[in-house]
Amino acid sequence: MIKLEKVSKIFHSGGKEIPAVQDVTLDIQEGEIFGIIGFSGAGKSTLVRCINLLEKPTAGRVTVDGVELTGLDEKKLREVRRKIGMIFQHFNLLRSRTVYQNIAFPLRKSSLSKAEKDEKINSLLELVGLADKKDAYPSQLSGGQKQRVAIARALANDPKVLLCDEATSALDPQTTKSILGLLKKVNEELSITIVLITHEMAVVKDICDRVAIMELGRVVEQGTAEEIFVHPKEHLTRDFISTASNMDKFLELVEQNNELTRLGTGDKLVLLTYSANNAGEPVISYLAEAFSVKANIIYGNIDILKGKTIGKLGVALSGEPEQMEKALAYIKEQKVEVEVVKE
C-alpha cells in the first residue's frame, strides 16, 4: 500500500546539513497497522511527512496505493493527499469552527451533495462517539475528544491510509488506550492502512502488526510486533522493550548489583522470553528435575501483544557447570529466548 524506496531527507539549516531521514526502504501492506518507533529526533516525523510529501524527500521514491507521489505536480499531489488522512500530536483543529464544521472542512472540495455530506459527517461523529458534541468548539473539548474529532476529520474523504504522528503522546494512559482502540476499530471496520509513529513501545504492543525501529534517520530493525518483542536484535530495540515491560527496573537492579540479583560463583542470571505456546513455568520446574539446576525467579512480567501473551522471566540459575550448559540448551530447544544478563 505504501512503498518507500531509499527515501532520504536532508535539511539545510544554517549552512549545516541535517540528514533527518537516510535511505529508508519500507513496504507497508494494505490493511495493516504499521508502527514506527524511535527516540526524539530519530526522524520519525520527517519520515511520515515524506509519505504524503508534506516534506519533499531529497532522494528516493514514495508510492502510495500504486501512485508514485514523488513524480506528481502540486495539483495532482493535492488530489491524492485527500486520500491520505493524517492526525497529529496536537490535534490541529480549527478553533473558529465547531466539531461539525471541523469535520466538514476537508469535505469542501468533495463532490458530495450537501445532504450526503451531512450524512457522512453524522456517521463519522457516531463512529468516534461524539454525536452529542457536534456543536461544541474545540476549546470546550478534552484532549481525547479533540483527537477523536481529528480522526473523524481525517476520515472524511474516505482515505485508504491514515498517518498518525504521535497521536497519543499528549494524552494520559487511559485516553491513549481509548484512542488506540478507536484506531484499531477504524483499521478493522473501514480497512484503512494505518502508519503510527510513537516513542512508546506500549503503543506498538497494543495495536501494531509490524514495526520499524528508527535511529539517527535510519530504520535499524523491522519485523512483526511479535518478532520484535520476542527476538529483538538491536540494542535499541531491547531498550524500548525493556521500558515497555518494566524490565528496565530489573536491569537496573542488576547493574547496581542489588542483593536480589547477586550471584554465587558459577551462577548465571538469565532473561527468558516466551510466548503463550511455550509457556515458561513447566520449563523451569523441568530444569530442577532433569538437570538439578535450581532456578530462582527474580523478575516476571507478562505482556499482551495483540491478544498474544509474551512472558519474560528474570531467573538466577545455579548448578553444576555442565548441567547448566545442558539446561540452557534445553531451554533454547523449547523455543524460549534466553539472554544471559550476568554470570
Add this chain to the structure above:
Amino acid sequence: MNFLYQIAPNLEPLGGELLKCIRQTFQMLMVSGLIAFFLGVLLGVLLTVTKSDGIMRNPILYKFLDKIIDVIRSIPFIILMVLLIPLSRALVGTGSGVTGSYVALIAGTVPFFARQIESVLADVDYGLVEASEAMGFSPTEIIFSVYLKESIPGITRVTMITFVSLIGITAMAGAIGAGGLGDFAIRYGYQMGYRDMIWVTVIIILAIISVIQFIGNVIIKRTTH
C-alpha cells in the same frame, strides 16, 4: 437645541460648518479606511506567506515588501503628505482637498496596519496550516479558510487600533486643505479661541471611536471560541 446652544454658544453660527467638517472626516475615514484595510490585509498576508517558512516562500518579494514597509513607516505623516502630493495628482488628479488626502492617508495607515496583520497571522498555529496542506488544500484556500478565518478576532482588534490612529491622521490632513474635524478644531478652537468648539470636536471624535469599539468588541466576542 437651545440647551446645546447654551453650553456651546458658538454652535449656532458654526453648526453648518461643523456638519460639513464631520462629513469630510467621514468621507476620509470611509474611503481611505476601506482601501487601507484591504491593502493592509493583502500585504500582511503576503508578508506571512512569502516568509522563509511560509506556504508561498518567496524571499525576494518578502525582502522587498519588508523594506518598503519599514521605509514608509519611518516617515512622519506630515512629511509623507507633502511628499505624496505628486503621486496623488497622478492617481486621483489632485493633491489637495478631501480627494487629495486619500493617497497620503492610505500610505500613512497601510504599513502600520500590514505589520499588525502580519503579527496576528503569525499567531495562527502552523500545525493548522500543515493539517490543511495534508488535507489537500491549496495555498490560496489555506490563506482564506485558515489564516484569515482563524484570525478574525485578532484582525478586528488591530483594525480598531489602526482606525483610531487613522482618525488621528485625518485631523492632520486638514493641513493640505482636506478639511474635516481636525481642521475645524484648528480654525475655530485654536485660531479663533472658541473653547466650546474644541470640546464639541473632542466629543464627536470620542463618539465615533466608541461606536467603532463597540462594533469591534461585538465581532470579537462573537468570533472567539
